[in-house]
Amino acid sequence: GAGVSQSPSNKVTEKGKDVELRCDPISGHTALYWYRQSLGQGLEFLIYFQGNSAPDKSGLPSDRFSAERTGGSVSTLTIQRTQQEDSAVYLCASSRPLLPNYGYTFGSGTRLTVV
């Protein structure tokens, strides 16, 4: 597609449930990133995938968070046993390798609300 696609756009879940968030990057973009944006906060890095290299998971806040990228394209961010503090907008971005001059292209995000 022409842009980064994220689904669902909104998700309301009960505390303790697991959720999966999906990201379809721009075709040909080998780098994929997940960020989290909480109300009134800046974007917080979660995880970075680049081609077949081991992902940089240094931003994942706890072991309840995991992500995978299948076939070098679609990525899924999974949050297990959701907590209220997980409520945020989860943004996915993609780019050509090594963060080129034009930066990332972001999707519109998934707004997660844990009740």
Add this chain to the structure above:
Amino acid sequence: EDQVTQSPEALRLQEGESSSLNCSYTVSGLRGLFWYRQDPGKGPEFLFTLYSAGEEKEKERLKATLTKKESFLHITAPKPEDSATYLCAVQAGSGNTGKLIFGQGTTLQVKP
């Protein structure tokens, strides 16, 4: 610890009233500084990348500049459609990572 601080948090301007947004950074080895625009309910949209002190880039009414400690986003004669949150981010350190560290943003409102 790498850190990015933006000021002011919020800025209200009248249409045509020029101003500047500030982004101060403390990083170990700056590899690039990025400016993004974010509209409500949307993901950030890329504006500029700056790599070295003294560099400047322009796009329509926006001009970004970089020094060794900070970057400015100058808005000349703004229009209401320039209203948005402006985000600054840095790529720092060594290694093969595209990770960016973002500031908390400046929310700009331009009134007609």
